Amino acid sequence: MKLAIAADHGGWELKTELLKFIGKIANVEVADYGTSGPDSVDYPDFGKKVAEAVSSGAVDRGILICGTGIGMSITANRFPKIRAALCHDHFTAQMSRLHNDANILVMGERVIGRGVACEIVKTWLETEFEGGRHLGRLEKIEAIGQRTR
DSSP, rough: OEEEEEEOOOOOOOOOOHHHHHHHHHHOEEEEOOOSSOOOOOOOHHHHHHHHHHHHTSSSEEEEEEESHHHHHHHHTTTTTTTTEEOOOOOHHHHHHHHHOOOOEEEEEETTHHHHHHHHHHHHOOOOOOOHHHHHHHHHHHHHHHHHO
């Protein structure tokens, strides 16, 4: 699996930890789209990079991190074919994949701890989309997106 990851200044410390954690997971190739330090940056710039990579098919999935996760979620969900899910625990991560086929995981560094974040990432990467009745719902979401763009 090809995975893109990015954060703003409010999420770069957690991103650094997650890069180490993801590096231990087999069959995941990670591309780091920045930022690389605590200097203030604008989250839309980094959310855009990952959302474009996922939307275009350059990578399979993405992870975005900012202070709360809200700004990154709003940014990413502006792009075609993106289903970015802001997750705070194991359950929301699991359901975002099972029912919503989320292709971008969003987290807030100031909201969750590192241990929880690693658990969320592991669950999100390992959980497959159920399909079935959920597929029709995703098709409706995509149709709404096409009408509003």
